[in-house]
Amino acid sequence: MATPAPSAVVELLKPLTWFAPMWAFACGVVSSGIPASGQWPVIAAGVLLAGPLVCATSQAANDWFDREVDAINEPARPIPSGRVPGRWGLWLAAAWTALSLAVAAALGPWILAAAVFGLILAWIYSAPPVRLKRNGWWGNAAVAICYEGLPWFTGAAVMAAALPDRRVLALALLYSVGAHGIMTLNDFKSVEGDRRTGIASLPVQLGPARAARFACWVMGLPQVAVIALLAAWDRPVHAALVAALLAGQAALMVRFLKDPRGRAAWYNGTGTTLYVLGMLAAAFALRPLLQGAA
Numbered sequence: 001m002a003t004p005a006p007s008a009v010v011e012l013l014k015p016l017t018w019f020a021p022m023w024a025f026a027c028g029v030v031s032s033g034i035p036a037s038g039q040w041p042v043i044a045a046g047v048l049l050a051g052p053l054v055c056a057t058s059q060a061a062n063d064w065f066d067r068e069v070d071a072i073n074e075p076a077r078p079i080p081s082g083r084v085p086g087r088w089g090l091w092l093a094a095a096w097t098a099l100s101l102a103v104a105a106a107l108g109p110w111i112l113a114a115a116v117f118g119l120i121l122a123w124i125y126s127a128p129p130v131r132l133k134r135n136g137w138w139g140n141a142a143v144a145i146c147y148e149g150l151p152w153f154t155g156a157a158v159m160a161a162a163l164p165d166r167r168v169l170a171l172a173l174l175y176s177v178g179a180h181g182i183m184t185l186n187d188f189k190s191v192e193g194d195r196r197t198g199i200a201s202l203p204v205q206l207g208p209a210r211a212a213r214f215a216c217w218v219m220g221l222p223q224v225a226v227i228a229l230l231a232a233w234d235r236p237v238h239a240a241l242v243a244a245l246l247a248g249q250a251a252l253m254v255r256f257l258k259d260p261r262g263r264a265a266w267y268n269g270t271g272t273t274l275y276v277l278g279m280l281a282a283a284f285a286l287r288p289l290l291q292g293a294a
Contacts, residue, residue, distance in 0.1 A: 011078050202214065
């Protein structure tokens with residue numbers, strides 16, 4: 001049987017998608033309030049787990065189970081184009097799953113538990129019979145948790161070697177909720193293929209205009225809650241910074257809503273950047289609080 005070229009394997013694992021969970025992991029590390037000195041090998045292993053392992057696993061599994069949809073939407077992708085032939089896509093997803101579990105086990109029980117949960121979500125998102133992605137409400141929630149909440153939790157847990165502080169968990173949860181809207185933005189590029197193959201993404205269910213408005217509200221409201229929490233925790237400068245970043249997103253949303261399908265990718269590259277900068281600002285707000293608690 002033919003084997004895929006290394007370049008096709010790298011394309012299948014989609015390195016560009018690793019940024020989001022790696023960034024969220026870094027936010028978890030920062031929010032833990034624990035100095036990074038002496039922890040760099042563990043932090044590096046955690047970054048590897050969040051991006052090149054767990055996230056890459058989800059990408060390989062998704063492309064394997066989406067090969068018919070991709071043949072319509074994006075036929076040049078590695079599997080439908082034949083550059084990753086036969087069942088190589090499935091075998092790579094399985095191998096990356098095993099490697100992810102091995103690295104997570106070496107980092108401790110809380111990290112292993114988070115990795116197991118994330119990998120389960122990654123597989124049931126794409127694989128039948130569950131295939132969460134068939135419904136945009138459930139599928140987007142699963143991806144949002146895997147891309148934001150779990151890596152944030154993992155970063156904080158790696159540093160503390162324990163269950164993170166409740167304030168860390170609160171921010172991780174809120175930014176996971178907001179990421180549901182980011183996942184909706186990603187669905188605009190595949191509306192036609194989703195309709196033809198029975199994938200009920202939110203742009204398919206609600207129509208592009210309503211789905212775009214929903215995505216904006218879902219991204220915005222959790223950030224309002226973050227601002228309120230930071231103010232309540234006596235972090236006014238960080239609260240103001242997150243508020244300014246949210247105001248910038250709102251200004252960009254006005255332009256996005258005038259042409260949701262045409263500007264979804266544009267907003268993903270502009271408004272989402274401001275969103276993730278707010279994550280880091282919120283993470284830094286927790287550092288002195290948790291250092292004081294320690």
